[in-house]
Amino acid sequence: MAEPFIYHRRVDFFETDMAGIAHFSNFFRWMEAAEAALLRHLGIPMTDSDGMTDYGWPRVRASAEYHDAIRFGDELELRLWVRAIKVKAVEYEVKAYVMGEGEPRHAASGKMTTVYVCKPTTGGPMKSLALTPAILDKLAPLADDVIS
Amino acid sequence: MAEPFIYHRRVDFFETDMAGIAHFSNFFRWMEAAEAALLRHLGIPMTDSDGMTDYGWPRVRASAEYHDAIRFGDELELRLWVRAIKVKAVEYEVKAYVMGEGEPRHAASGKMTTVYVCKPTTGGPMKSLALTPAILDKLAPLADDVIS
Amino acid sequence: MAEPFIYHRRVDFFETDMAGIAHFSNFFRWMEAAEAALLRHLGIPMTDSDGMTDYGWPRVRASAEYHDAIRFGDELELRLWVRAIKVKAVEYEVKAYVMGEGEPRHAASGKMTTVYVCKPTTGGPMKSLALTPAILDKLAPLADDVIS
Amino acid sequence: MAEPFIYHRRVDFFETDMAGIAHFSNFFRWMEAAEAALLRHLGIPMTDSDGMTDYGWPRVRASAEYHDAIRFGDELELRLWVRAIKVKAVEYEVKAYVMGEGEPRHAASGKMTTVYVCKPTTGGPMKSLALTPAILDKLAPLADDVIS
Numbered sequence: 089m090a091e092p093f094i095y096h097r098r099v100d101f102f103e104t105d106m107a108g109i110a111h112f113s114n115f116f117r118w119m120e121a122a123e124a125a126l127l128r129h130l131g132i133p134m135t136d137s138d139g140m141t142d143y144g145w146p147r148v149r150a151s152a153e154y155h156d157a158i159r160f161g162d163e164l165e166l167r168l169w170v171r172a173i174k175v176k177a178v179e180y181e182v183k184a185y186v187m188g189e190g191e192p193r194h195a196a197s198g199k200m201t202t203v204y205v206c207k208p209t210t211g212g213p214m215k216s217l218a219l220t221p222a223i224l225d226k227l228a229p230l231a232d233d234v235i236s
Numbered sequence: 237m238a239e240p241f242i243y244h245r246r247v248d249f250f251e252t253d254m255a256g257i258a259h260f261s262n263f264f265r266w267m268e269a270a271e272a273a274l275l276r277h278l279g280i281p282m283t284d285s286d287g288m289t290d291y292g293w294p295r296v297r298a299s300a301e302y303h304d305a306i307r308f309g310d311e312l313e314l315r316l317w318v319r320a321i322k323v324k325a326v327e328y329e330v331k332a333y334v335m336g337e338g339e340p341r342h343a344a345s346g347k348m349t350t351v352y353v354c355k356p357t358t359g360g361p362m363k364s365l366a367l368t369p370a371i372l373d374k375l376a377p378l379a380d381d382v383i384s
Numbered sequence: 385m386a387e388p389f390i391y392h393r394r395v396d397f398f399e400t401d402m403a404g405i406a407h408f409s410n411f412f413r414w415m416e417a418a419e420a421a422l423l424r425h426l427g428i429p430m431t432d433s434d435g436m437t438d439y440g441w442p443r444v445r446a447s448a449e450y451h452d453a454i455r456f457g458d459e460l461e462l463r464l465w466v467r468a469i470k471v472k473a474v475e476y477e478v479k480a481y482v483m484g485e486g487e488p489r490h491a492a493s494g495k496m497t498t499v500y501v502c503k504p505t506t507g508g509p510m511k512s513l514a515l516t517p518a519i520l521d522k523l524a525p526l527a528d529d530v531i532s
Numbered sequence: 533m534a535e536p537f538i539y540h541r542r543v544d545f546f547e548t549d550m551a552g553i554a555h556f557s558n559f560f561r562w563m564e565a566a567e568a569a570l571l572r573h574l575g576i577p578m579t580d581s582d583g584m585t586d587y588g589w590p591r592v593r594a595s596a597e598y599h600d601a602i603r604f605g606d607e608l609e610l611r612l613w614v615r616a617i618k619v620k621a622v623e624y625e626v627k628a629y630v631m632g633e634g635e636p637r638h639a640a641s642g643k644m645t646t647v648y649v650c651k652p653t654t655g656g657p658m659k660s661l662a663l664t665p666a667i668l669d670k671l672a673p674l675a676d677d678v679i680s
Contacts, residue, residue, distance in 0.1 A: 100561065100564075100568070101401060101579075107292050107402075109402075112294070112298060113264040113398060117546045120261075121546075124544070134545060134604070135604070147302060148301065150300055151297075151299030151300070152298055157362070160578070161568075209507075210433070210435040210506070211433060214305070249420055249431075253550070254552045272396070276457065288654075308550055357655075408564075408590070409564075410557075412560060416557075431550060442556070443556045447594065448595070450593070
């Protein structure tokens, strides 16, 4: 199993809710932020346009399990794995740890499947696309599994 | 299969992202809003406190699949089913439809498992609790399955 | 002084923070939602595109004062006034009231100035535009002041 | 004029809207995040509780002016000044700069007034409080003006 990509992030006050903990929906945002950090690191654009066609990575599936509370000010370590690369899609797994003085505390686990798509810049429906060789070259070395 | 609880909601501008569609994380917020509308309808508090103990319904699991784009201004119909009631937890399923002149367009599907918990009002860890008879009386008639 | 445009909205759980009240930033989102409801009511698009040029209403200025707490589940009445129409801009004022059994409780007041802009659909800088006669015809009757 | 406190932050994808830029409401969240970073740096808790009474810093006033677009992936530098310390309140000013290869680009300016408050942990209304000597000792050296 490949090493995870590591992304750190501190929990903001506006991310908490009246139960006193981070609202569960934020974990989905943090998973996407971890993916964005990975793509930036690899030089793969999260969104792109050549003026005729726009390219992007919408999610078709996302899930999470919450093991423990995440609170305001917590320093999170998000560990991101590229679990599978398919012809037109990428499957990620993310685990969130709360960092502190002792052992990192595993607080949440999740998965996301993103699809590579294009659409006309002037509007119109999205169409899924095969990952380009340039994307595959950068992403495949991190993947547990490449299905082509 | 029981009839779903229906909750309507219009997509806000701030819920869109630069891809021109509603950000995927909002569907998790709308699922929770549909649950809150159901609990309000049934007279079950989403959060409660007797000054000593606080009660609430954190999520332990949530997932979604995205079938089609949801856009700014779309009138959404969220259909919520109580799929199962367990001793300390409730399992919901939600489907989001975009309403318009023709047939409603099925845009997303999701599931959430919430757990009934309490914690001391003055702080301390959350503890899961058996659903009370008052909650069961109100929620069980809507449930496909009650496991006790 | 013209009558305000009225827009209702219930406070969501995800809009609260760990202080137990709605996070202050949401009032800016609700002001924009009230503006969007007004524009929809008048038939003025909040965003538009002819495939060559995109049109929109970014904010250049926004401010708020908070008088009283707004909580989860509160039914809000947002009262929106078109305070001034300028050649390329509109100035709004919004007051938020929490509705209940007695007198509505005035909880927040704010102002926003939006500018009418266009930009090439294929990307490029935004440019401010004079409000069109079609927009003026619809918006001016609600305005306290029209400066042309 | 005192030196500003510096806080960096990268713009997330979920912070953009369909106009292709960061939604204006996020600047209010970033201003609060800059304040939280300052208070953390100084050892002043953003929220606190002794089990009987909760302490916090709600905003009574906030405003912003937007000079230029802020986009996904932009590295922001938020410069925070403590403009005035009053008996029970603090006035902040924040300027947001987009960092890049050339000169930082000044994109937004804002102000916030926070009030120091307490409320019973078991619920009840908030009450404003005089800043404690411990808070004053830490915050006053950064302030342009202290009004006591």
